[in-house]
Amino acid sequence: MGRASRKSNQPTMAEKADRHELYEASVQDVEVEIDFLDETYEAIRGRKARRFREDFCGTASAACEWVRRRPDNEATGIDLDRPTLDWGIDHRVSRLSADQQLRVRLLQQDVREVSAPQADIVGAFNFSYFTFRTRDALRGYFENVRSGLAEDGVFFLDAFGGSEAISEMKEKTELDGFTYVWHQAHYEPVTAFMRCHIHFHFDDGSKLNKAFTYEWRHWTLPEIQELLLEAGFAKATVYWEGTDEDGEGNGVYEPEPHGEADPAWIAYIVAER
Numbered sequence: 001m002g003r004a005s006r007k008s009n010q011p012t013m014a015e016k017a018d019r020h021e022l023y024e025a026s027v028q029d030v031e032v033e034i035d036f037l038d039e040t041y042e043a044i045r046g047r048k049a050r051r052f053r054e055d056f057c058g059t060a061s062a063a064c065e066w067v068r069r070r071p072d073n074e075a076t077g078i079d080l081d082r083p084t085l086d087w088g089i090d091h092r093v094s095r096l097s098a099d100q101q102l103r104v105r106l107l108q109q110d111v112r113e114v115s116a117p118q119a120d121i122v123g124a125f126n127f128s129y130f131t132f133r134t135r136d137a138l139r140g141y142f143e144n145v146r147s148g149l150a151e152d153g154v155f156f157l158d159a160f161g162g163s164e165a166i167s168e169m170k171e172k173t174e175l176d177g178f179t180y181v182w183h184q185a186h187y188e189p190v191t192a193f194m195r196c197h198i199h200f201h202f203d204d205g206s207k208l209n210k211a212f213t214y215e216w217r218h219w220t221l222p223e224i225q226e227l228l229l230e231a232g233f234a235k236a237t238v239y240w241e242g243t244d245e246d247g248e249g250n251g252v253y254e255p256e257p258h259g260e261a262d263p264a265w266i267a268y269i270v271a272e273r
């Protein structure tokens with residue numbers, strides 16, 4: 001917690017803040033995420049997906065969005081962290097209708113060990129699988145995902161890269177009522193190990209430092225695609241973001257075999273079982 005001036009022992013903005021709400025407002029847009037999964041699955045398989053498994057689900061917001069989409073959609077969220085799952089139950093699942101709540105199941109388990117019901121789609125977002133730092137560990141996770149997919153199932157991941165991704169830096173983004181700070185604190189070229197933090201700063205000068213910390217291996221797209229194929233996936237395709245007339249990202253992702261040397265890109269990888 002940072003220093004802040006106080007008046008009459010009022011709690012600071014940082015003390016009043018909820019780090020999960022701030023996280024979601026900063027780095028998650030589950031409507032856009034689920035649109036991409038839903039539309040891409042239908043484009044590949046020619047039918048709508050029904051069963052979604054959200055790996056590293058955290059607060060399970062994407063799982064909740066999935067069951068809101070159609071009355072027969074079902075979702076399973078998997079995360080190791082009990083307090084985060086409980087927050088999701090209290091703040092996200094509880095907002096669903098009674099019928100929608102019946103179609104979401106949350107499991108406190110390791111995504112490498114879980115044996116969840118067969119899914120049409122498995123999603124792993126916000127680079128969470130970067131937590132696996134050896135080829136064996138990442139391939140083992142991918143094998144578990146594949147065995148949890150239906151025969152025509154599809155696995156969706158995201159990845160980030162570019163020259164800025166492997167530098168030590170802080171990026172501040174002003175959002176509604178607070179500043180989101182992405183901090184790449186430590187990067188090792190020999191191992192591709194990186195330690196990153198999310199901090200939140202507030203207008204009263206208070207701070208939530210290290211609200212979230214990640215210790216990751218920075219995987220490259222060819223490594224990820226190779227490991228998906230080694231794990232048995234039939235095909236792994238990178239979807240790259242298009243640009244508008246000003247050269248800015250337009251939010252439309254299409255299959256792309258080469259990409260370009262953007263200093264800070266985010267891409268999806270779509271792996272067909």
Ligand SMILES: C[S@@+](CC[C@H](N)C(=O)[O-])C[C@H]1O[C@@H](n2cnc3c(N)ncnc32)[C@H](O)[C@@H]1O
Nearest residue numbers: 028056057058079080081109110111125126128
């Ligand atoms: C970066 S958050 C992702 C939250 C959300 N899914 C998103 O897209 O923003 C990573 C989550 O992965 C969970 N996690 C880390 N290792 C895990 C593992 N081996 N199995 C299951 N969950 C894990 C953490 O508890 C944390 O909630």
